[in-house]
Amino acid sequence: MDASADNSREQLGAIFDASPVPMAIFAPDGLILRTNATYREWLGLPAELPAGFGVRDLPLIAVGDNTEPLFDIMLRAGGYLNVTRQYRRIDDGSLIWVEVHSTALLDSEGRPGTIFAQCLDVTANYHHQRQLRHQVRHDALTGLLSRSGFEQDLRELLAEGTESVAVLWLDVDRFKSINDGSGHGAGNDVLRELAARLRGAVPPGAIVARIGGDEFAVALPGTLRTGQRTGGAMLAAVREPLTLCGRRIQLAASIGLATAVAGPGEDALRAADTAMYVAKQAGGNRLEVFTDHMHRRVQERVLAEQQLRDALGGDLDRTLPVWFQPVMSTTDCRVVGAEALIRLCTPDGTILAPGWFIAAAEETGLVIALGEHVLRQAVQRLWQWRDGLDYMSVNVSPRQLAEPGFVPMLARLLAEYPQLGPGRLVLEITETAMLASTVDVRDRLSAIKALGVRIALDDFGTGYSSLTWLQSVPADIVKLDRSFVTGADRDERKSSIISAVLWLARSLGMSVTAEGVEETGEWTTLSAAGVPTIQGYYISPPVPSDMFEAAMSGIGGWGPAGADRCPAVEVSATGR
Numbered sequence: 001m002d003a004s005a006d007n008s009r010e011q012l013g014a015i016f017d018a019s020p021v022p023m024a025i026f027a028p029d030g031l032i033l034r035t036n037a038t039y040r041e042w043l044g045l046p047a048e049l050p051a052g053f054g055v056r057d058l059p060l061i062a063v064g065d066n067t068e069p070l071f072d073i074m075l076r077a078g079g080y081l082n083v084t085r086q087y088r089r090i091d092d093g094s095l096i097w098v099e100v101h102s103t104a105l106l107d108s109e110g111r112p113g114t115i116f117a118q119c120l121d122v123t124a125n126y127h128h129q130r131q132l133r134h135q136v137r138h139d140a141l142t143g144l145l146s147r148s149g150f151e152q153d154l155r156e157l158l159a160e161g162t163e164s165v166a167v168l169w170l171d172v173d174r175f176k177s178i179n180d181g182s183g184h185g186a187g188n189d190v191l192r193e194l195a196a197r198l199r200g201a202v203p204p205g206a207i208v209a210r211i212g213g214d215e216f217a218v219a220l221p222g223t224l225r226t227g228q229r230t231g232g233a234m235l236a237a238v239r240e241p242l243t244l245c246g247r248r249i250q251l252a253a254s255i256g257l258a259t260a261v262a263g264p265g266e267d268a269l270r271a272a273d274t275a276m277y278v279a280k281q282a283g284g285n286r287l288e289v290f291t292d293h294m295h296r297r298v299q300e301r302v303l304a305e306q307q308l309r310d311a312l313g314g315d316l317d318r319t320l321p322v323w324f325q326p327v328m329s330t331t332d333c334r335v336v337g338a339e340a341l342i343r344l345c346t347p348d349g350t351i352l353a354p355g356w357f358i359a360a361a362e363e364t365g366l367v368i369a370l371g372e373h374v375l376r377q378a379v380q381r382l383w384q385w386r387d388g389l390d391y392m393s394v395n396v397s398p399r400q401l402a403e404p405g406f407v408p409m410l411a412r413l414l415a416e417y418p419q420l421g422p423g424r425l426v427l428e429i430t431e432t433a434m435l436a437s438t439v440d441v442r443d444r445l446s447a448i449k450a451l452g453v454r455i456a457l458d459d460f461g462t463g464y465s466s467l468t469w470l471q472s473v474p475a476d477i478v479k480l481d482r483s484f485v486t487g488a489d490r491d492e493r494k495s496s497i498i499s500a501v502l503w504l505a506r507s508l509g510m511s512v513t514a515e516g517v518e519e520t521g522e523w524t525t526l527s528a529a530g531v532p533t534i535q536g537y538y539i540s541p542p543v544p545s546d547m548f549e550a551a552m553s554g555i556g557g558w559g560p561a562g563a564d565r566c567p568a569v570e571v572s573a574t575g576r
Contacts, residue, residue: 024119099120141210307344388552454476
């Protein structure tokens with residue numbers, strides 16, 4: 001019997017010594033009774049431990065919040081323990097994580113007699129788990145927090161409930177045109193650059209995240225004023241020019257701001273998101289503060305998008321009719337051109353102007369299909385009215401201009417009407433669109449010009465660098481913005497500006513059209529100054545194609561500036 005027990009003990013001892021898991025046996029006073037080779041190798045201990053070598057002599061120092069000796073905890077637990085602790089190794093100073101499992105042989109009084117412990121070095125596993133947690137909480141592209149990480153930190157910040165928290169949601173305006181025009185690799189480069197800029201723009205300690213796509217979020221303790229200051233810095237950071245594919249571009253962003261003191265973080269984030277959509281609806285490149293009535297505006301935006309999608313899926317001639325506004329010569333009151341303007345007809349017959357749905361079209365990319373429809377209708381009508389109309393103009397959005405297939409599509413469309421001179425089609429582009437475009441505008445416009453199509457600078461004078469664009473863009477027509485036209489007969493400064501623009505345009509071989517003419521005095525002033533063509537409600541608002549055609553045929557005329565009351569004709573008659 002004793003021989004059998006001795007044999008079993010020898011076998012257990014052999015298993016203990018050969019185990020790949022570090023193991024040790026301790027006395028209740030902490031004295032180390034036995035270790036296996038793996039344990040000694042792990043801690044760099046000699047094969048024979050010095051007499052009296054105990055747990056407190058091990059070359060490990062506990063670190064972290066709880067540094068109470070683990071053996072003391074073990075004794076209080078009756079020798080049974082399952083815990084993970086962080087230690088610093090004395091030999092090389094490295095930090096390790098150790099998972100300790102212990103059990104005890106109890107004496108006759110039920111107290112731990114000897115304690116057996118397994119020690120697993122789980123440092124590699126800990127770092128792997130930490131890396132996985134980091135990946136879950138952080139965006140791989142930018143290194144910022146991910147949406148889940150942001151929401152978790154925002155909840156914790158709001159749970160403190162000690163002060164107001166400002167939450168900002170940023171969306172890069174027209175970012176899709178970067179991916180479409182320059183590729184996703186270039187888009188990723190831009191996102192990384194913006195992430196670095198935003199980190200530098202916000203106060204220390206602010207929570208910064210990439211929510212997804214081209215959307216970022218920031219949260220920080222502070223009042224509404226703090227949020228507005230931070231939002232302003234974020235906008236300025238985004239607006240700083242950057243180099244993309246060897247050329248300088250300038251971006252803009254829409255930011256929504258909301259504040260909260262307590263409550264679910266999702267509510268604050270949703271409010272900031274709502275305000276951001278309102279900022280985007282207003283044209284972007286701005287910050288909007290959340291108010292309760294914004295929910296209605298966002299619902300309208302969602303409705304507009306759905307109405308547009310429904311319209312694009314229906315009979316386009318009926319659901320998306322193109323209306324036309326005449327452009328009239330000031331010398332003989334002849335309608336020489338027209339501008340094609342889209343409308344949306346709802347199932348109940350309501351006609352909606354572009355201001356209702358064009359922002360949704362831009363944001364969703366639906367403007368590509370919408371723009372092609374307008375172009376096709378415009379060219380078709382120009383062909384039908386070719387004997388009575390010199391040219392037709394169509395607005396082109398930044399999203400269309402950045403679309404790689406835009407110029408080929410335009411070329412195919414013109415090829416369908418080989419006997420229609422391409423110079424009779426005019427594409428209007430605003431300075432804002434040129435600044436917002438992520439492709440080289442001059443290259444794209446040069447390709448359009450190569451087709452024979454003419455270019456008009458729309459809303460001229462409303463931007464910060466109008467003269468620069470006038471010099472560098474291959475334009476044929478300058479459309480003077482209505483802000484210079486309204487009240488020009490009563491404002492000498494405006495009259496002087498109009499004369500200067502006329503002189504400059506003529507020097508560059510360009511023609512001028514004045515937009516937004518609504519009064520007889522404005523017509524008279526513009527005509528006397530030598531503006532060759534005008535457009536506005538004084539002549540006619542945009543009208544359906546059948547009404548436009550009837551007016552061209554002499555049925556009904558063109559409103560207050562019809563031939564019977566044309567100021568230019570009256571001036572000419574008086575002169576004779």
